[in-house]
Amino acid sequence: MNEMVNSLGLDQGSLWIAVLVLAVLLLVFGILLIVQNVKLRRLSERCDRFMRGADGRNLEEAVYEMFEENARIRDDLDRCGSQIGNIYYRLRSTIQKVGVVKYDAFAQLGGMLSYAVALLDENNSGIMINSVHSADGCYSYTKVIHNGKSDVELGAEEEQALANALASFHKREER
Numbered sequence: 001m002n003e004m005v006n007s008l009g010l011d012q013g014s015l016w017i018a019v020l021v022l023a024v025l026l027l028v029f030g031i032l033l034i035v036q037n038v039k040l041r042r043l044s045e046r047c048d049r050f051m052r053g054a055d056g057r058n059l060e061e062a063v064y065e066m067f068e069e070n071a072r073i074r075d076d077l078d079r080c081g082s083q084i085g086n087i088y089y090r091l092r093s094t095i096q097k098v099g100v101v102k103y104d105a106f107a108q109l110g111g112m113l114s115y116a117v118a119l120l121d122e123n124n125s126g127i128m129i130n131s132v133h134s135a136d137g138c139y140s141y142t143k144v145i146h147n148g149k150s151d152v153e154l155g156a157e158e159e160q161a162l163a164n165a166l167a168s169f170h171k172r173e174e175r
Contacts, residue, residue: 010162092122099164101157116157118165124148128158 009040083161097120099159105114128143128150143150143158150158 007034019099084098094121095119095126096122097124097126097165097168099161099166099168101161101164105155107132114157116155118145118158118161120148120162120165124166128154130155130158 027085097117097118101121102111102112103116115131117129117131118126119129125146125148127135128145130141130143132139143152143154145162148162150162154162
């Protein structure tokens with residue numbers, strides 16, 4: 001062993017200093033390893049508490065449940081959207097616009113017993129009902145309205161009822 005130390009050009013004192021330096025470095029690295037191990041254990045404990053959750057459930061289970069609930073909500077939303085589309089489709093042909101004009105067909109009767117009613121759908125199509133009251137009786141007439149126009153000529157009261165119906169829808173949209 002002395003020959004090996006001598007061949008390196010070291011004396012006995014230098015060898016002891018080298019061994020002492022290596023021992024100190026080994027001790028320092030050992031302490032650093034222990035400190036890092038303690039920090040890692042504390043972090044691991046915090047992660048375990050986080051993963052268990054407040055009520056003891058596993059975080060993975062909670063996330064999985066959220067994804068399942070999200071999928072159910074998406075399915076419900078798609079179904080509701082389809083149903084709403086169907087409702088809007090059917091509502092297009094329902095009566096949405098109404099115009100009424102009361103008038104006195106014959107000046108001698110009074111009381112404004114005659115009336116014209118326009119009943120229109122979304123496309124301004126529907127019917128005009130005109131009920132004329134006279135001393136002899138009541139007579140009702142209907143006329144077809146298509147795209148806001150009648151297939152036969154309208155009287156002044158009927159024209160006003162049609163204009164009221166067309167305007168009534170716009171008034172509701174503005175609210």
